[in-house]
Amino acid sequence: MQVWIGRNGERFGPYGEDEVRQWLRDGTCRPEELGWYEGMTDWRPLGELFPDERPASGAVPPPPPPFMGVHETAEPEYAGFWLRFGAWVIDYLILMVPFTAISLSMGLGAAMTRLFAEMEKDQTAAITAYAATAQPITYVLLVIGFVYYAFFxxxxxxxxxGKMAVGIRVTDTEGRRISVGRAAGRNAVRLLNAFTLLVPMVFYVVAAFTQRKQGVHDLLASTYVLVGRADKVASPAPRGRTGGSFDA
Structure with a gap:
Protein backbone atom coordinates (compact mmCIF):
# COMPACT_ATOMS: atom_id res chain seq x y z
CA MET A 1 0.00 0.00 0.00
CA GLN A 2 1.29 3.46 -0.93
CA VAL A 3 0.53 6.30 1.51
CA TRP A 4 0.56 10.07 0.95
CA ILE A 5 1.25 12.40 3.89
CA GLY A 6 -0.04 15.94 4.39
CA ARG A 7 2.08 18.39 6.35
CA ASN A 8 1.93 22.18 6.56
CA GLY A 9 -0.50 22.40 3.68
CA GLU A 10 1.68 20.28 1.35
CA ARG A 11 1.47 16.68 0.17
CA PHE A 12 4.39 14.29 0.17
CA GLY A 13 4.82 10.78 -1.11
CA PRO A 14 3.87 8.19 -1.85
CA TYR A 15 5.59 6.03 0.77
CA GLY A 16 5.36 2.38 1.69
CA GLU A 17 3.11 1.43 4.59
CA ASP A 18 6.07 0.03 6.56
CA GLU A 19 7.92 3.36 6.26
CA VAL A 20 4.94 5.32 7.59
CA ARG A 21 4.46 2.92 10.48
CA GLN A 22 8.14 3.25 11.42
CA TRP A 23 7.91 7.05 11.28
CA LEU A 24 4.93 6.97 13.63
CA ARG A 25 6.89 4.81 16.05
CA ASP A 26 10.03 6.97 16.05
CA GLY A 27 8.23 10.33 16.06
CA THR A 28 9.15 11.42 12.52
CA CYS A 29 5.41 11.60 11.81
CA ARG A 30 2.73 12.55 14.30
CA PRO A 31 -0.65 10.77 14.65
CA GLU A 32 -2.53 14.02 13.95
CA GLU A 33 -0.87 14.51 10.58
CA LEU A 34 -3.00 13.58 7.61
CA GLY A 35 -2.66 10.54 5.37
CA TRP A 36 -4.34 9.14 2.28
CA TYR A 37 -4.05 5.99 0.18
CA GLU A 38 -5.84 4.85 -2.95
CA GLY A 39 -9.42 3.83 -2.24
CA MET A 40 -10.04 6.45 0.46
CA THR A 41 -12.56 9.20 -0.20
CA ASP A 42 -10.84 11.79 2.01
CA TRP A 43 -7.76 12.45 4.14
CA ARG A 44 -7.67 11.07 7.70
CA PRO A 45 -5.19 11.44 10.59
CA LEU A 46 -2.37 8.92 10.47
CA GLY A 47 -3.28 7.89 14.02
CA GLU A 48 -6.66 6.71 12.72
CA LEU A 49 -5.16 4.94 9.71
CA PHE A 50 -2.59 3.11 11.86
CA PRO A 51 -4.04 3.08 15.40
CA ASP A 52 -1.63 0.39 16.59
CA GLU A 53 1.46 2.51 15.89
CA ARG A 54 2.66 4.79 18.68
CA PRO A 55 6.08 6.03 19.89
CA ALA A 56 7.95 3.23 21.63
CA SER A 57 8.38 5.13 24.92
CA GLY A 58 5.66 6.63 27.01
CA ALA A 59 7.19 10.08 26.74
CA VAL A 60 5.87 12.59 24.26
CA PRO A 61 8.28 12.62 21.28
CA PRO A 62 9.93 15.90 20.30
CA PRO A 63 8.51 17.76 17.29
CA PRO A 64 9.66 16.06 14.09
CA PRO A 65 12.22 17.76 11.85
CA PRO A 66 11.14 19.32 8.55
CA PHE A 67 9.79 16.56 6.36
CA MET A 68 12.36 15.74 3.68
CA GLY A 69 10.01 13.59 1.65
CA VAL A 70 9.22 13.56 -2.04
CA HIS A 71 6.85 16.38 -2.79
CA GLU A 72 4.09 15.35 -5.18
CA THR A 73 4.59 18.42 -7.37
CA ALA A 74 8.04 17.23 -8.45
CA GLU A 75 8.38 17.63 -12.18
CA PRO A 76 7.11 14.48 -13.93
CA GLU A 77 8.73 12.94 -16.98
CA TYR A 78 6.99 14.16 -20.12
CA ALA A 79 6.71 11.87 -23.13
CA GLY A 80 8.76 13.10 -26.06
CA PHE A 81 7.83 13.32 -29.71
CA TRP A 82 9.26 9.94 -30.74
CA LEU A 83 7.53 8.02 -27.97
CA ARG A 84 4.26 9.62 -28.98
CA PHE A 85 4.94 8.94 -32.64
CA GLY A 86 5.59 5.27 -31.86
CA ALA A 87 2.28 5.10 -30.00
CA TRP A 88 0.53 6.69 -32.98
CA VAL A 89 2.00 4.10 -35.37
CA ILE A 90 0.78 1.23 -33.17
CA ASP A 91 -2.70 2.75 -32.87
CA TYR A 92 -2.78 3.33 -36.62
CA LEU A 93 -2.00 -0.33 -37.30
CA ILE A 94 -4.67 -1.42 -34.81
CA LEU A 95 -7.28 0.85 -36.39
CA MET A 96 -6.42 -0.35 -39.89
CA VAL A 97 -8.21 -3.64 -39.18
CA PRO A 98 -11.69 -2.16 -38.57
CA PHE A 99 -11.01 0.66 -41.04
CA THR A 100 -10.34 -1.84 -43.83
CA ALA A 101 -13.39 -3.95 -43.01
CA ILE A 102 -15.69 -0.91 -42.86
CA SER A 103 -14.27 0.63 -46.03
CA LEU A 104 -14.80 -2.56 -48.02
CA SER A 105 -18.31 -3.02 -46.63
CA MET A 106 -19.16 0.53 -47.72
CA GLY A 107 -18.03 -0.12 -51.28
CA LEU A 108 -14.49 1.28 -51.41
CA GLY A 109 -13.10 -1.82 -53.13
CA ALA A 110 -15.66 -1.63 -55.90
CA ALA A 111 -15.08 2.10 -56.25
CA MET A 112 -11.33 1.54 -56.73
CA THR A 113 -12.01 -1.12 -59.36
CA ARG A 114 -14.26 1.29 -61.26
CA LEU A 115 -11.68 4.06 -60.90
CA PHE A 116 -8.95 2.04 -62.60
CA ALA A 117 -11.34 0.77 -65.28
CA GLU A 118 -12.61 4.22 -66.23
CA MET A 119 -9.35 6.21 -65.96
CA GLU A 120 -8.56 5.59 -69.63
CA LYS A 121 -11.96 6.85 -70.77
CA ASP A 122 -12.51 9.96 -68.63
CA GLN A 123 -10.10 10.68 -65.79
CA THR A 124 -12.08 13.60 -64.39
CA ALA A 125 -15.32 11.66 -64.23
CA ALA A 126 -13.57 8.62 -62.75
CA ILE A 127 -11.91 10.63 -59.98
CA THR A 128 -15.14 12.52 -59.23
CA ALA A 129 -17.08 9.26 -58.89
CA TYR A 130 -14.40 7.76 -56.65
CA ALA A 131 -14.32 10.84 -54.42
CA ALA A 132 -18.11 10.76 -54.05
CA THR A 133 -17.87 7.18 -52.76
CA ALA A 134 -14.81 7.76 -50.56
CA GLN A 135 -16.01 10.93 -48.81
CA PRO A 136 -18.70 9.38 -46.56
CA ILE A 137 -16.34 6.49 -45.78
CA THR A 138 -13.69 9.00 -44.68
CA TYR A 139 -16.13 10.71 -42.32
CA VAL A 140 -17.17 7.40 -40.76
CA LEU A 141 -13.54 6.42 -40.19
CA LEU A 142 -12.77 9.81 -38.64
CA VAL A 143 -15.61 9.41 -36.16
CA ILE A 144 -14.49 5.88 -35.25
CA GLY A 145 -10.92 7.09 -34.71
CA PHE A 146 -12.19 10.01 -32.61
CA VAL A 147 -14.26 7.70 -30.38
CA TYR A 148 -11.33 5.28 -30.07
CA TYR A 149 -8.94 7.95 -28.76
CA ALA A 150 -11.48 9.73 -26.55
CA PHE A 151 -12.67 6.49 -24.96
CA PHE A 152 -9.25 5.04 -24.18
CA GLY A 162 -0.53 2.24 -28.61
CA LYS A 163 0.30 4.52 -25.69
CA MET A 164 0.10 1.61 -23.25
CA ALA A 165 2.48 -0.38 -25.46
CA VAL A 166 5.17 2.32 -25.27
CA GLY A 167 4.45 3.11 -21.60
CA ILE A 168 2.89 6.59 -21.67
CA ARG A 169 -0.42 8.04 -20.50
CA VAL A 170 -2.57 11.18 -20.83
CA THR A 171 -3.32 13.25 -17.71
CA ASP A 172 -4.61 16.66 -16.74
CA THR A 173 -2.11 19.22 -15.45
CA GLU A 174 -2.29 17.69 -11.94
CA GLY A 175 -1.47 14.20 -13.17
CA ARG A 176 -5.00 12.87 -12.92
CA ARG A 177 -7.24 10.93 -15.27
CA ILE A 178 -9.04 13.19 -17.73
CA SER A 179 -12.79 13.32 -18.22
CA VAL A 180 -14.60 12.13 -21.34
CA GLY A 181 -15.36 15.76 -22.23
CA ARG A 182 -11.72 16.80 -21.97
CA ALA A 183 -10.61 13.76 -23.97
CA ALA A 184 -13.16 14.63 -26.65
CA GLY A 185 -11.96 18.23 -26.80
CA ARG A 186 -8.33 17.14 -26.95
CA ASN A 187 -8.98 14.79 -29.83
CA ALA A 188 -11.26 17.06 -31.82
CA VAL A 189 -8.15 18.07 -33.76
CA ARG A 190 -8.18 14.64 -35.41
CA LEU A 191 -11.37 15.60 -37.21
CA LEU A 192 -9.36 18.20 -39.12
CA ASN A 193 -8.05 15.32 -41.23
CA ALA A 194 -11.29 15.69 -43.16
CA PHE A 195 -10.03 19.02 -44.50
CA THR A 196 -6.23 18.93 -44.54
CA LEU A 197 -3.29 16.72 -43.61
CA LEU A 198 -1.04 19.66 -42.76
CA VAL A 199 -2.74 21.18 -39.69
CA PRO A 200 -2.82 17.98 -37.55
CA MET A 201 0.86 17.36 -38.27
CA VAL A 202 1.69 20.88 -37.09
CA PHE A 203 -0.31 20.23 -33.92
CA TYR A 204 1.83 17.17 -33.15
CA VAL A 205 5.22 18.55 -34.16
CA VAL A 206 4.80 21.38 -31.63
CA ALA A 207 5.30 18.74 -28.90
CA ALA A 208 8.97 18.51 -29.88
CA PHE A 209 9.56 22.17 -28.94
CA THR A 210 7.32 23.07 -25.98
CA GLN A 211 8.68 23.00 -22.41
CA ARG A 212 6.41 20.16 -21.27
CA LYS A 213 6.33 18.49 -24.70
CA GLN A 214 2.73 19.46 -25.31
CA GLY A 215 1.13 19.50 -28.72
CA VAL A 216 -1.33 22.25 -29.60
CA HIS A 217 -4.19 19.92 -28.65
CA ASP A 218 -2.56 19.37 -25.23
CA LEU A 219 -2.16 23.10 -24.69
CA LEU A 220 -5.78 23.79 -25.59
CA ALA A 221 -7.13 20.97 -23.42
CA SER A 222 -4.66 21.52 -20.51
CA THR A 223 -3.31 17.98 -20.69
CA TYR A 224 0.08 16.30 -20.47
CA VAL A 225 1.40 13.06 -21.92
CA LEU A 226 3.57 11.49 -19.23
CA VAL A 227 5.95 8.55 -19.15
CA GLY A 228 4.61 5.62 -17.14
CA ARG A 229 1.51 3.48 -17.45
CA ALA A 230 -1.45 4.37 -15.25
CA ASP A 231 -1.45 0.90 -13.66
CA LYS A 232 2.22 1.27 -12.70
CA VAL A 233 2.09 4.80 -11.22
CA ALA A 234 0.56 5.74 -7.88
CA SER A 235 -2.52 7.93 -8.17
CA PRO A 236 -2.00 11.52 -6.94
CA ALA A 237 -3.59 12.21 -3.59
CA PRO A 238 -6.88 14.10 -3.84
CA ARG A 239 -7.22 17.78 -3.02
CA GLY A 240 -9.64 17.15 -0.21
CA ARG A 241 -10.23 18.43 3.31
CA THR A 242 -10.36 16.70 6.65
CA GLY A 243 -12.03 18.42 9.55
CA GLY A 244 -12.24 21.52 7.37
CA SER A 245 -8.51 22.16 7.66
CA PHE A 246 -6.45 20.45 4.94
CA ASP A 247 -6.53 21.59 1.36
CA ALA A 248 -3.06 21.27 -0.09
Whole structure:
Protein backbone atom coordinates (compact mmCIF):
# COMPACT_ATOMS: atom_id res chain seq x y z
CA MET A 1 0.00 0.00 0.00
CA GLN A 2 1.29 3.46 -0.93
CA VAL A 3 0.53 6.30 1.51
CA TRP A 4 0.56 10.07 0.95
CA ILE A 5 1.25 12.40 3.89
CA GLY A 6 -0.04 15.94 4.39
CA ARG A 7 2.08 18.39 6.35
CA ASN A 8 1.93 22.18 6.56
CA GLY A 9 -0.50 22.40 3.68
CA GLU A 10 1.68 20.28 1.35
CA ARG A 11 1.47 16.68 0.17
CA PHE A 12 4.39 14.29 0.17
CA GLY A 13 4.82 10.78 -1.11
CA PRO A 14 3.87 8.19 -1.85
CA TYR A 15 5.59 6.03 0.77
CA GLY A 16 5.36 2.38 1.69
CA GLU A 17 3.11 1.43 4.59
CA ASP A 18 6.07 0.03 6.56
CA GLU A 19 7.92 3.36 6.26
CA VAL A 20 4.94 5.32 7.59
CA ARG A 21 4.46 2.92 10.48
CA GLN A 22 8.14 3.25 11.42
CA TRP A 23 7.91 7.05 11.28
CA LEU A 24 4.93 6.97 13.63
CA ARG A 25 6.89 4.81 16.05
CA ASP A 26 10.03 6.97 16.05
CA GLY A 27 8.23 10.33 16.06
CA THR A 28 9.15 11.42 12.52
CA CYS A 29 5.41 11.60 11.81
CA ARG A 30 2.73 12.55 14.30
CA PRO A 31 -0.65 10.77 14.65
CA GLU A 32 -2.53 14.02 13.95
CA GLU A 33 -0.87 14.51 10.58
CA LEU A 34 -3.00 13.58 7.61
CA GLY A 35 -2.66 10.54 5.37
CA TRP A 36 -4.34 9.14 2.28
CA TYR A 37 -4.05 5.99 0.18
CA GLU A 38 -5.84 4.85 -2.95
CA GLY A 39 -9.42 3.83 -2.24
CA MET A 40 -10.04 6.45 0.46
CA THR A 41 -12.56 9.20 -0.20
CA ASP A 42 -10.84 11.79 2.01
CA TRP A 43 -7.76 12.45 4.14
CA ARG A 44 -7.67 11.07 7.70
CA PRO A 45 -5.19 11.44 10.59
CA LEU A 46 -2.37 8.92 10.47
CA GLY A 47 -3.28 7.89 14.02
CA GLU A 48 -6.66 6.71 12.72
CA LEU A 49 -5.16 4.94 9.71
CA PHE A 50 -2.59 3.11 11.86
CA PRO A 51 -4.04 3.08 15.40
CA ASP A 52 -1.63 0.39 16.59
CA GLU A 53 1.46 2.51 15.89
CA ARG A 54 2.66 4.79 18.68
CA PRO A 55 6.08 6.03 19.89
CA ALA A 56 7.95 3.23 21.63
CA SER A 57 8.38 5.13 24.92
CA GLY A 58 5.66 6.63 27.01
CA ALA A 59 7.19 10.08 26.74
CA VAL A 60 5.87 12.59 24.26
CA PRO A 61 8.28 12.62 21.28
CA PRO A 62 9.93 15.90 20.30
CA PRO A 63 8.51 17.76 17.29
CA PRO A 64 9.66 16.06 14.09
CA PRO A 65 12.22 17.76 11.85
CA PRO A 66 11.14 19.32 8.55
CA PHE A 67 9.79 16.56 6.36
CA MET A 68 12.36 15.74 3.68
CA GLY A 69 10.01 13.59 1.65
CA VAL A 70 9.22 13.56 -2.04
CA HIS A 71 6.85 16.38 -2.79
CA GLU A 72 4.09 15.35 -5.18
CA THR A 73 4.59 18.42 -7.37
CA ALA A 74 8.04 17.23 -8.45
CA GLU A 75 8.38 17.63 -12.18
CA PRO A 76 7.11 14.48 -13.93
CA GLU A 77 8.73 12.94 -16.98
CA TYR A 78 6.99 14.16 -20.12
CA ALA A 79 6.71 11.87 -23.13
CA GLY A 80 8.76 13.10 -26.06
CA PHE A 81 7.83 13.32 -29.71
CA TRP A 82 9.26 9.94 -30.74
CA LEU A 83 7.53 8.02 -27.97
CA ARG A 84 4.26 9.62 -28.98
CA PHE A 85 4.94 8.94 -32.64
CA GLY A 86 5.59 5.27 -31.86
CA ALA A 87 2.28 5.10 -30.00
CA TRP A 88 0.53 6.69 -32.98
CA VAL A 89 2.00 4.10 -35.37
CA ILE A 90 0.78 1.23 -33.17
CA ASP A 91 -2.70 2.75 -32.87
CA TYR A 92 -2.78 3.33 -36.62
CA LEU A 93 -2.00 -0.33 -37.30
CA ILE A 94 -4.67 -1.42 -34.81
CA LEU A 95 -7.28 0.85 -36.39
CA MET A 96 -6.42 -0.35 -39.89
CA VAL A 97 -8.21 -3.64 -39.18
CA PRO A 98 -11.69 -2.16 -38.57
CA PHE A 99 -11.01 0.66 -41.04
CA THR A 100 -10.34 -1.84 -43.83
CA ALA A 101 -13.39 -3.95 -43.01
CA ILE A 102 -15.69 -0.91 -42.86
CA SER A 103 -14.27 0.63 -46.03
CA LEU A 104 -14.80 -2.56 -48.02
CA SER A 105 -18.31 -3.02 -46.63
CA MET A 106 -19.16 0.53 -47.72
CA GLY A 107 -18.03 -0.12 -51.28
CA LEU A 108 -14.49 1.28 -51.41
CA GLY A 109 -13.10 -1.82 -53.13
CA ALA A 110 -15.66 -1.63 -55.90
CA ALA A 111 -15.08 2.10 -56.25
CA MET A 112 -11.33 1.54 -56.73
CA THR A 113 -12.01 -1.12 -59.36
CA ARG A 114 -14.26 1.29 -61.26
CA LEU A 115 -11.68 4.06 -60.90
CA PHE A 116 -8.95 2.04 -62.60
CA ALA A 117 -11.34 0.77 -65.28
CA GLU A 118 -12.61 4.22 -66.23
CA MET A 119 -9.35 6.21 -65.96
CA GLU A 120 -8.56 5.59 -69.63
CA LYS A 121 -11.96 6.85 -70.77
CA ASP A 122 -12.51 9.96 -68.63
CA GLN A 123 -10.10 10.68 -65.79
CA THR A 124 -12.08 13.60 -64.39
CA ALA A 125 -15.32 11.66 -64.23
CA ALA A 126 -13.57 8.62 -62.75
CA ILE A 127 -11.91 10.63 -59.98
CA THR A 128 -15.14 12.52 -59.23
CA ALA A 129 -17.08 9.26 -58.89
CA TYR A 130 -14.40 7.76 -56.65
CA ALA A 131 -14.32 10.84 -54.42
CA ALA A 132 -18.11 10.76 -54.05
CA THR A 133 -17.87 7.18 -52.76
CA ALA A 134 -14.81 7.76 -50.56
CA GLN A 135 -16.01 10.93 -48.81
CA PRO A 136 -18.70 9.38 -46.56
CA ILE A 137 -16.34 6.49 -45.78
CA THR A 138 -13.69 9.00 -44.68
CA TYR A 139 -16.13 10.71 -42.32
CA VAL A 140 -17.17 7.40 -40.76
CA LEU A 141 -13.54 6.42 -40.19
CA LEU A 142 -12.77 9.81 -38.64
CA VAL A 143 -15.61 9.41 -36.16
CA ILE A 144 -14.49 5.88 -35.25
CA GLY A 145 -10.92 7.09 -34.71
CA PHE A 146 -12.19 10.01 -32.61
CA VAL A 147 -14.26 7.70 -30.38
CA TYR A 148 -11.33 5.28 -30.07
CA TYR A 149 -8.94 7.95 -28.76
CA ALA A 150 -11.48 9.73 -26.55
CA PHE A 151 -12.67 6.49 -24.96
CA PHE A 152 -9.25 5.04 -24.18
CA UNK A 153 -7.64 8.29 -23.00
CA UNK A 154 -10.49 8.96 -20.55
CA UNK A 155 -10.56 5.35 -19.34
CA UNK A 156 -8.87 3.91 -16.25
CA UNK A 157 -5.86 3.14 -18.47
CA UNK A 158 -5.53 6.83 -19.48
CA UNK A 159 -4.05 5.67 -22.76
CA UNK A 160 -4.82 4.05 -26.08
CA UNK A 161 -3.38 0.56 -26.70
CA GLY A 162 -0.53 2.24 -28.61
CA LYS A 163 0.30 4.52 -25.69
CA MET A 164 0.10 1.61 -23.25
CA ALA A 165 2.48 -0.38 -25.46
CA VAL A 166 5.17 2.32 -25.27
CA GLY A 167 4.45 3.11 -21.60
CA ILE A 168 2.89 6.59 -21.67
CA ARG A 169 -0.42 8.04 -20.50
CA VAL A 170 -2.57 11.18 -20.83
CA THR A 171 -3.32 13.25 -17.71
CA ASP A 172 -4.61 16.66 -16.74
CA THR A 173 -2.11 19.22 -15.45
CA GLU A 174 -2.29 17.69 -11.94
CA GLY A 175 -1.47 14.20 -13.17
CA ARG A 176 -5.00 12.87 -12.92
CA ARG A 177 -7.24 10.93 -15.27
CA ILE A 178 -9.04 13.19 -17.73
CA SER A 179 -12.79 13.32 -18.22
CA VAL A 180 -14.60 12.13 -21.34
CA GLY A 181 -15.36 15.76 -22.23
CA ARG A 182 -11.72 16.80 -21.97
CA ALA A 183 -10.61 13.76 -23.97
CA ALA A 184 -13.16 14.63 -26.65
CA GLY A 185 -11.96 18.23 -26.80
CA ARG A 186 -8.33 17.14 -26.95
CA ASN A 187 -8.98 14.79 -29.83
CA ALA A 188 -11.26 17.06 -31.82
CA VAL A 189 -8.15 18.07 -33.76
CA ARG A 190 -8.18 14.64 -35.41
CA LEU A 191 -11.37 15.60 -37.21
CA LEU A 192 -9.36 18.20 -39.12
CA ASN A 193 -8.05 15.32 -41.23
CA ALA A 194 -11.29 15.69 -43.16
CA PHE A 195 -10.03 19.02 -44.50
CA THR A 196 -6.23 18.93 -44.54
CA LEU A 197 -3.29 16.72 -43.61
CA LEU A 198 -1.04 19.66 -42.76
CA VAL A 199 -2.74 21.18 -39.69
CA PRO A 200 -2.82 17.98 -37.55
CA MET A 201 0.86 17.36 -38.27
CA VAL A 202 1.69 20.88 -37.09
CA PHE A 203 -0.31 20.23 -33.92
CA TYR A 204 1.83 17.17 -33.15
CA VAL A 205 5.22 18.55 -34.16
CA VAL A 206 4.80 21.38 -31.63
CA ALA A 207 5.30 18.74 -28.90
CA ALA A 208 8.97 18.51 -29.88
CA PHE A 209 9.56 22.17 -28.94
CA THR A 210 7.32 23.07 -25.98
CA GLN A 211 8.68 23.00 -22.41
CA ARG A 212 6.41 20.16 -21.27
CA LYS A 213 6.33 18.49 -24.70
CA GLN A 214 2.73 19.46 -25.31
CA GLY A 215 1.13 19.50 -28.72
CA VAL A 216 -1.33 22.25 -29.60
CA HIS A 217 -4.19 19.92 -28.65
CA ASP A 218 -2.56 19.37 -25.23
CA LEU A 219 -2.16 23.10 -24.69
CA LEU A 220 -5.78 23.79 -25.59
CA ALA A 221 -7.13 20.97 -23.42
CA SER A 222 -4.66 21.52 -20.51
CA THR A 223 -3.31 17.98 -20.69
CA TYR A 224 0.08 16.30 -20.47
CA VAL A 225 1.40 13.06 -21.92
CA LEU A 226 3.57 11.49 -19.23
CA VAL A 227 5.95 8.55 -19.15
CA GLY A 228 4.61 5.62 -17.14
CA ARG A 229 1.51 3.48 -17.45
CA ALA A 230 -1.45 4.37 -15.25
CA ASP A 231 -1.45 0.90 -13.66
CA LYS A 232 2.22 1.27 -12.70
CA VAL A 233 2.09 4.80 -11.22
CA ALA A 234 0.56 5.74 -7.88
CA SER A 235 -2.52 7.93 -8.17
CA PRO A 236 -2.00 11.52 -6.94
CA ALA A 237 -3.59 12.21 -3.59
CA PRO A 238 -6.88 14.10 -3.84
CA ARG A 239 -7.22 17.78 -3.02
CA GLY A 240 -9.64 17.15 -0.21
CA ARG A 241 -10.23 18.43 3.31
CA THR A 242 -10.36 16.70 6.65
CA GLY A 243 -12.03 18.42 9.55
CA GLY A 244 -12.24 21.52 7.37
CA SER A 245 -8.51 22.16 7.66
CA PHE A 246 -6.45 20.45 4.94
CA ASP A 247 -6.53 21.59 1.36
CA ALA A 248 -3.06 21.27 -0.09
Missing amino acids: ESSKWQATP
